[in-house]
Amino acid sequence: MSVYRSHVLVCAGAGCVSSGCVLTENALVDEITTLGLDKEIKVIETGCIGTCDLGPVVLVYPDGVFYSKVAPEDAREIVREHLYKGRVVQRLLYKDPLSSQLVQTYGEMEFFNRQLRIALRNTGVINPEILEEYIARDGYEALARVLTEMSPQDVINAIKASGLRGRGGGGFSTGLKWQFTHDAPGAQKYVVCNADEGDPGAFMDRSILEGDPHSIIEAMAIAAYAVGAEQGYVYVRAEYPLAVRRLQQAIEQAKSYGFLGQGIFGSEFSFDLSIRVGAGAFVCGEETALLASIEGRRGEPKPRPPFPAVKGLWGMPTLINNVETYANICPIILHGAEWYSRIGTEKSKGTKVFAVAGNINNTGLVEVPMGVTLRQLVFGVCGGIPNGRTFKAAQTGGPSGGCLTEKHLDQSMDYDNLVALGSMMGSGGLIVMDDSTCMVDIARFFLDFTQDESCGKCTPCRIGTKRMLEILERITGGEGRDGDIEALERLARNIKQTSLCGLGQSAPNPVLSTLEHFRDEYQAHIRDKRCPAGVCQSLVSFRILADKCRGCGLCARVCPTAAISGKPRETYVIARNDCVKCGACMDKCPFGAVIRA
């Protein structure tokens, strides 16, 4: 095998693909070949490295030099300067948002060195399309040990002892789920992987499937051995074409090496795995709806019990876990349940991957031990709030969760504490909001999503969320009435108590939680017809400050409805009735004379 002196990793997660990493990679390879360095330097495509807003990202090993936003021309410079002559290209290095210092290597970045990567151990490190790279990082060792040294009950005991809980949202004990499926009688059993990641902004499951598909195949084979299944399904949404392609390719590789199929590792155990592509309904992330969809029926939930562990796919006992949950299985087998249970808090063991988005310096994927505080996550790992603004709130758990405010910054991020604070872990989405965010509008946004995604099977969810959305639209539209808040609360309570599945039961949460922490903003909208953050278009008006206006007339020229009038070198005026509140005048004014209030 040929030996290379340097590995150049190019992130090829979906985020970097859309920022043009393919062109960057081609430029790297071209220039390396031109300089005759192709026998010394290897270019490797990896899965998501995690810094999605900095793409295309290039990492140069052995030093671990981290380059961000690398355009094709920059890539050529990296080859000529760094790879050929050993001079790091300073202008492409990452600049720490807090200290404004240039950071040379990956290991020195706050974003990476505060993380503990277990589920993401291989994403961004290996080439997901090359099975040997997975094997080099102890791939399939856990499956081999399980099949040659452990009984199914040993495996279940190890998962139970690790304290691992479901990463998809519910947080149920994974070991117990395995035990129930193992104990349930049935001629045939199934294991299923839920990769129908639907929360807006959450993409950890996609990144794992794209960046380390074999880890999911291996973990599902272990699960199948533990519960007594011979067939598995990965249910992945059609919006993830790259994940589907890499997973399909990985399944074929695993079959050709005998990691899937008959008599794996010379044992009696056989296991086969197929992909089922979902059509993109949010409700299919709910397990009973997901199973219905795999069976070829309409994706609608069913009342539980019976739980899938007892009566699942085609009426047979079925184990269903989320992608990130499976991604934790192999490390637990390899390093032991005791090692795993030392990480995290008393009741939430291990790590959690957060997909951080919104008004934050470092957006992307971060994996941290359970129990870090919101402050450590937002201001430590993710570099704080940009543009000199202040932290207002963070939404956890996506459209099913709630918001945390400034007073929660020092609270622990774990399953039980988040529930106690009126939010939830969910799948790990974290949307950070600064002081320019209107919380009523945020609640409206999430409800608009869940209302749209309601499958319509049960009345409270189908009609209740619609009525709630109408009230919220009225409030943000400046037509709020007395009694709206009380009506929202009453509807929310009823929907939560009477909906059939998790979608409806959790849909009112963003409204309840913003009502609890930001009730005054609702009141300002309803009573004073005012949006304190200046977001809700119907409630804001634009005005020109006489003392700042120099009478240049720029505003009048950009106004699409000719609502601004005035004479040069005199103060201009906006006619309220003609103004459509597009904000063009405010963006254009060079003197800051146009204000929104």
Place this chain on the structure above:
Amino acid sequence: MKSIEELRRLREEVRQMTKLREGSPEIKIIVGMGTCGIAAGARETLNTFVQEVAEQSIEGVSVTQSGCVGLCDREPIVEVQHGAERTIYARVTPERARRIVTEHIKGGRTIAEWITRN
């Protein structure tokens, strides 16, 4: 793939594929690759180090390059960093590189006659 031994044999073969990307190395071999270094044959020196370290399966060693250090007449210059200890060798030909790997990196004995001071 029929046994755990077979998997482990395959892993030993492919270990090299990802080793470069793991952890911080104990020993760093830094080859001067400024224009002066390249003109004096540093490319070949650099590749010899990479090959030797791999062939002798030495763990915890990385081979990288740096720019010109200002001793252009003594190139190729090679610095070996082992914790706080730094050794600078001058005029490192591929033959010298092989001996440095065997005696210094593997054996732990510096080769006094090639060491240079600035």
